[in-house]
Amino acid sequence: xxxxxxxxxxxxxxxxxxxxxxxxxxxxxxxxxxxxxxxxxxxxxxxxxxxxxxxxxxxxxxxxxxxxxxxxxxxxxxxxxxxxxxxxxxxxxxxxxxxxxxxxxxxxxxxxxxxxxxxxxxxxxxxxxxxxxxxxx
Amino acid sequence: xxxxxxxxxxxxxxxxxxxxxxxxxxxxxxxxxxxxxxxxxxxxxxxxxxxxxxxxxxxxxxxxxxxxxxxxxxxxxxxxxxxxxxxxxxxxxxxxxxxxxxxxxxxxxxxxxxxxxxxxxxxxxxxxxxxxxxxxxxxxxxxxxxxxxxx
Numbered sequence: 001x002x003x004x005x006x007x008x009x010x011x012x013x014x015x016x017x018x019x020x021x022x023x024x025x026x027x028x029x030x031x032x033x034x035x036x037x038x039x040x041x042x043x044x045x046x047x048x049x050x051x052x053x054x055x056x057x058x059x060x061x062x063x064x065x066x067x068x069x070x071x072x073x074x075x076x077x078x079x080x081x082x083x084x085x086x087x088x089x090x091x092x093x094x095x096x097x098x099x100x101x102x103x104x105x106x107x108x109x110x111x112x113x114x115x116x117x118x119x120x121x122x123x124x125x126x127x128x129x130x131x132x133x134x135x136x137x
Numbered sequence: 138x139x140x141x142x143x144x145x146x147x148x149x150x151x152x153x154x155x156x157x158x159x160x161x162x163x164x165x166x167x168x169x170x171x172x173x174x175x176x177x178x179x180x181x182x183x184x185x186x187x188x189x190x191x192x193x194x195x196x197x198x199x200x201x202x203x204x205x206x207x208x209x210x211x212x213x214x215x216x217x218x219x220x221x222x223x224x225x226x227x228x229x230x231x232x233x234x235x236x237x238x239x240x241x242x243x244x245x246x247x248x249x250x251x252x253x254x255x256x257x258x259x260x261x262x263x264x265x266x267x268x269x270x271x272x273x274x275x276x277x278x279x280x281x282x283x284x285x286x287x288x
Contacts, residue, residue, distance in 0.1 A: 014177050021175040028172060029193045032204050033215045045216065057220045058192035062176035065188050074181045074230070077188060081224045129222075 003112055003135055009098035012067035019053045019090035031056065039090075055088035060127045064116045067096040072133045078111065082129035088118070094126065095119045103135075110135040143285045144211045149258045152209060152246035159240045162198030164190055166233050186231035192223070194231070195264030195277050198239030209243070210260045210283040217287070221259065221280040229274045231266075237274065238267040244278075258283040 022036045034041035039051040061082045068077050088094060098116040105111065112135050118127040164186045173180050173187040181187060196203060212218055231237070241264035249259050259282055266275040 021177075024171055025175050028168060030197075030202055030204070032207070033218070035216060041216065056192075057223060058189050059175060061223060061225075062178075062187065062189040066176055066178045069178070069181070074185055077227055079224070079226045080188075081222060083222045084220045 001136055003100060003103060005100050005103060007100045009067055009071045009100075009114065009116075012063060012070060012096040014063050014094050014096075017055050017059075017088055017090050017092045017094060022053050022055060022059065022090065025056050025059055029056070029058075049087070049089060052089040052091060055090070057082070057084055060084070060088045060094075060118055063094065063096040063118060064098070064127070064129070064131065067098060067116070068114075068131055068133050071098075072112075073136055076133045076136070078132040078134060080116075080129065080131045082116075082127055084127055086120075086123060086126040088120075088126050092120055098131065101130075110137070143213075143256065144258070146248040148211070149246050149248055149260075152243045152260065154243065155209065156242040157240075158200035159238075160198055160200045161236050161238055162194050163236045164194060164231065164233050169233050184233045186233055188225065188227060188231070190231060191225045191227070191266075191275055191277050194237065195239050195241055195266055195275075198237060198266065199241035199264055200239075201241070206262060206279075206281075210246075210258060210281070212283050213285065217284045219257075219282040219284055221282055222278075223280075224278040226276040227274075228276075229268060229272065231274060235268060238271075240265050240267075249282075255287055256285045257287070258285070 026036045035054040042049050043051045098114045100112045101115050102113040114131045116131050117125045169186045244263045245261040262279045264277045268274040
């Protein structure tokens with residue numbers, strides 16, 4: 001398997017972000033923020049989002065990790081840095097994408113630095129960041 | 138809208154250096170199963186834990202909670218926190234049923250102002266997760282904005 005700067009990671013699709021999964025996450029995380037489990041709380045904010053729960057940040061981040069795992073293996077992710085310019089809402093179809101920006105070595109381990117992002121067809125980039133992954137030999 | 142009182146800048150900056158008690162955390166199989174299912178992925182092979190655990194494992198393992206972190210920054214409400222970034226460094230895969238030792242604290246706390254002149258407080262929490270024999274398995278940095286009078 002060979003890699004080059006500019007190569008794209010195979011996209012990873014979440015066909016419909018699930019409010020039920022957000023509720024499970026909130027319970028495990030003991031997350032008191034009602035934006036993740038109470039659609040009325042979201043509707044009450046002056047954001048115009050309507051009655052839709054907001055996905056937890058770590059869940060959106062996990063879609064990037066799933067994309068990277070499918071591409072370079074389950075032990076490959078060394079670092080991931082994620083920013084959250086827009087919220088992800090229940091019911092949305094989102095696509096995790098990435099591309100290699102730099103190839104390097106760390107103590108003989110081949111690494112790729114990548115730009116990664118989560119995309120929505122109408123709203124554009126919802127999450128964006130960088131990742132470093134170990135490349136399979 | 139009624140103006141809410143906000144902590145002083147000194148009260149915020151003095152949070153820098155705050156340490157959580159520290160402690161241990163073990164990810165059980167059921168927990169990894171449910172977490173992984175929430176991500177939409179299949180369970181990872183060989184008892185590996187999905188890295189999504191790097192959000193709550195450090196927080197709970199360090200002896201704190203999301204609610205306490207909100208309270209430390211004097212959050213106006215559970216709705217007033219905005220995420221700036223999450224930075225997760227992984228030095229070894231996490232595994233189910235391993236007892237990880239966790240330390241953590243606040244590494245930065247500062248008053249800021251956005252482009253519209255609205256005040257918010259930027260607080261950065263950092264945690265380290267050690268596997269048995271003190272091997273550093275992961276480091277996570279959470280940076281949140283505690284918005285003030287924006288809702």
